[in-house]
Amino acid sequence: MAISEHLPAAAKAAPKPRTLRTGTTWVGRNLPWLTLLPTGILGAVFIYGFIALTIYTSMSASKLIPDYTFVGFEQWVKLWSMRRWGIAVNNLFVFSGLFIAIATVIGLVLAILLDQRIRHEGTIRTVILYPMALSFIVTGTAWKWILNPGLGIESLLHDWGFVEAQFDWLVRRDRAIYTVVLAAVWQSSGFIMAIFLASLRGIDPSIMQSAMMDGASTWRIYRRIIIPQLRPAFFTAVVILLHMAIKSYDLVIALTNGGPGTATDLPSTFMYDYAFDRSRIAIGAASATMMLFTIAAVIVPYLYSELRSHNRSRTS
Amino acid sequence: MADTTHQSFDPLATGSRARQTRSRSIVYLLLGLFALLYLSPLVIIFMNAFRPLEEIVREGFISLPNMLSATYWVEAWSTFCIGGTCEGVSRYFSNTLLMTVPATILSTAIGLVNGYALSKWRFKGDTWVFGLITLGVFMPAQMTLLPWAFVLGKIGLSNTIAGLVLVHTVQGISFTTLFCRNYFLAVPDDLIKAARIDGAGFWRIFRRIMLPLSPPILIVCVIWQFTGIWNEFLFGTVFTSGSNQPITSAIVAFSGSGTGERHYNVEAASVIFAALPPLFIYVIGGKYFVRGLTSGAVK
Numbered sequence: 307m308a309i310s311e312h313l314p315a316a317a318k319a320a321p322k323p324r325t326l327r328t329g330t331t332w333v334g335r336n337l338p339w340l341t342l343l344p345t346g347i348l349g350a351v352f353i354y355g356f357i358a359l360t361i362y363t364s365m366s367a368s369k370l371i372p373d374y375t376f377v378g379f380e381q382w383v384k385l386w387s388m389r390r391w392g393i394a395v396n397n398l399f400v401f402s403g404l405f406i407a408i409a410t411v412i413g414l415v416l417a418i419l420l421d422q423r424i425r426h427e428g429t430i431r432t433v434i435l436y437p438m439a440l441s442f443i444v445t446g447t448a449w450k451w452i453l454n455p456g457l458g459i460e461s462l463l464h465d466w467g468f469v470e471a472q473f474d475w476l477v478r479r480d481r482a483i484y485t486v487v488l489a490a491v492w493q494s495s496g497f498i499m500a501i502f503l504a505s506l507r508g509i510d511p512s513i514m515q516s517a518m519m520d521g522a523s524t525w526r527i528y529r530r531i532i533i534p535q536l537r538p539a540f541f542t543a544v545v546i547l548l549h550m551a552i553k554s555y556d557l558v559i560a561l562t563n564g565g566p567g568t569a570t571d572l573p574s575t576f577m578y579d580y581a582f583d584r585s586r587i588a589i590g591a592a593s594a595t596m597m598l599f600t601i602a603a604v605i606v607p608y609l610y611s612e613l614r615s616h617n618r619s620r621t622s
Numbered sequence: 623m624a625d626t627t628h629q630s631f632d633p634l635a636t637g638s639r640a641r642q643t644r645s646r647s648i649v650y651l652l653l654g655l656f657a658l659l660y661l662s663p664l665v666i667i668f669m670n671a672f673r674p675l676e677e678i679v680r681e682g683f684i685s686l687p688n689m690l691s692a693t694y695w696v697e698a699w700s701t702f703c704i705g706g707t708c709e710g711v712s713r714y715f716s717n718t719l720l721m722t723v724p725a726t727i728l729s730t731a732i733g734l735v736n737g738y739a740l741s742k743w744r745f746k747g748d749t750w751v752f753g754l755i756t757l758g759v760f761m762p763a764q765m766t767l768l769p770w771a772f773v774l775g776k777i778g779l780s781n782t783i784a785g786l787v788l789v790h791t792v793q794g795i796s797f798t799t800l801f802c803r804n805y806f807l808a809v810p811d812d813l814i815k816a817a818r819i820d821g822a823g824f825w826r827i828f829r830r831i832m833l834p835l836s837p838p839i840l841i842v843c844v845i846w847q848f849t850g851i852w853n854e855f856l857f858g859t860v861f862t863s864g865s866n867q868p869i870t871s872a873i874v875a876f877s878g879s880g881t882g883e884r885h886y887n888v889e890a891a892s893v894i895f896a897a898l899p900p901l902f903i904y905v906i907g908g909k910y911f912v913r914g915l916t917s918g919a920v921k
Contacts, residue, residue, distance in 0.1 A: 339747075352770075353796075360766070433660055436664075437663075439904035444667075444870075444893055444897045448666065492660070492663070515631060577767075
């Protein structure tokens with residue numbers, strides 16, 4: 307599932323034909339890697355080369371225009387002393403913590419509900435998952451309208467007679483970040499549902515059958531037998547959601563545009579603002595580098611553990 | 623006997639009949655509520671595309687339209703003013719289309735050949751190549767924005783659709799290569815060996831064996847790339863401006879600006895125009911969409 311699906315394959319590279327040749331000419335013999343060469347060059351330049359350049363830029367004196375005088379960690383220190391960067395990092399913690407927790411719980415609940423041999427399962431699944439096919443710009447705009455204090459839910463509540471009702475989180479500095487959580491959960495929980503549902507379908511039902519014979523309640527079977535077996539799915543879900551959270555950009559732009567003020571700034575919006583609007587290139591590059599480190603801290607151990615667990619299962 | 627062990631676990635079939643009915647209705651009720659919750663944001667936008675402006679302002683966004691007319695849809699498509707130009711959203715729609723189609727085709731075609739070479743042939747450093755491609759999938763786009771802006775400027779592609787096609791193709795190859803590689807791994811090596819003993823070379827095996835097997839993964843790649851690139855916002859907004867922007871940037875341009883009179887109904891229709899192509903693809907290719915998601919949604 308997810309990335310894990312790629313990785314077992316990585317370790318499975320062994321049984322490829324080694325000795326047979328593709329041809330007699332040099333080109334013929336070397337075709338496999340020659341085919342990959344253009345991609346290799348593209349990747350080396352446009353992905354890894356660019357990443358190296360951005361890291362270097364974050365250690366340069368660049369401001370409005372690139373200036374490649376090396377200044378060491380000066381810009382990094384400057385970045386971490388900025389109040390606005392502090393807000394962005396803090397928001398990332400609040401946002402990702404809530405987003406991951408809520409989306410995982412809702413995804414799990416939905417998967418369990420859908421796993422009850424219900425009718426129209428396919429239709430309901432399609433409805434729950436469709437937000438994943440849409441742009442965050444589209445869904446962010448939709449939520450912006452719904453959460454609009456004057457014209458959205460608040461005005462609906464007023465019309466229904468709850469004249470005192472207030473729902474102005476979108477425009478409140480201390481609440482706006484939760485509206486981003488709400489929209490992000492809405493968009494992504496269907497996907498988490500799909501992960502859990504696939505995992506639920508993979509569990510051997512005979513254990514549950516025998517537990518039922520022994521008189522265990524449904525709730526107990528779920529808590530003691532089924533949910534513990536979903537551990538790998540939990541792991542995948544959390545990594546995917548964390549990765550999504552760190553990269554979140556579009557949704558914030560469409561929903562709050564980082565506001566009110568800088569109340570919903572995230573590292574990604576900070577980066578754009580400094581690199582392109584304020585033309586402080588080195589600070590922008592430094593913030594991007596911090597994002598890279600955060601992603602790497604999540605992804606590298608994950609890839610590593612996936613590879614290891616696969617190797618273990620291969621040798622046993 | 624074997625049947626009983628393979629019977630799936632069905633918690634709703636336990637207890638008395640009354641209890642079964644009760645728990646079943648609770649499940650359906652909850653799922654119904656969730657379905658409603660998931661549907662409503664898009665439905666609300668859709669309904670506002672039929673409502674006159676004064677009605678929206680008077681009654682709020684969450685209300686049913688009183689009449690169905692295409693007026694605002696036509697305006698949104700052809701005359702709506704976005705960022706100074708009054709050509710409607712059609713211009714941005716075609717920008718996105720012109721960006722998405724070539725980038726999807728290119729990245730899928732390249733990924734297909736790469737995936738074949740990586741999965742079925744061994745050469746020095748192939749695991750390294752694979753590892754670096756995998757890692758490339760996870761890299762934050764923010765790390766490449768500044769250099770891309772610089773390079774696109776140098777080669778004269780800044781603020782062009784061609785520039786966006788280039789960026790999306792390069793970014794997309796990692797995904798399509800991974801998808802195709804993992805798919806082709808399942809093709810038995812004996813098949814390739816036999817073909818080679820018969821004298822078939824690299825391209826012949828590709829054409830005769832791999833290509834006929836690839837439609838399922840091709841569909842996954844095309845759906846994944848098409849929806850991903852169509853919905854993309856960051857690259858479009860950094861590398862293009864004004865009337866060369868993709869539709870997502872256009873939406874932000876009109877809905878982000880707090881100043882001036884808002885045309886919510888026309889905006890609603892524009893937003894739906896932006897949502898339709900990926901939604902259409904999702905509805906017709908749902909199975910493949912989910913497969914793509916679960917095998918690499920870490921974007």
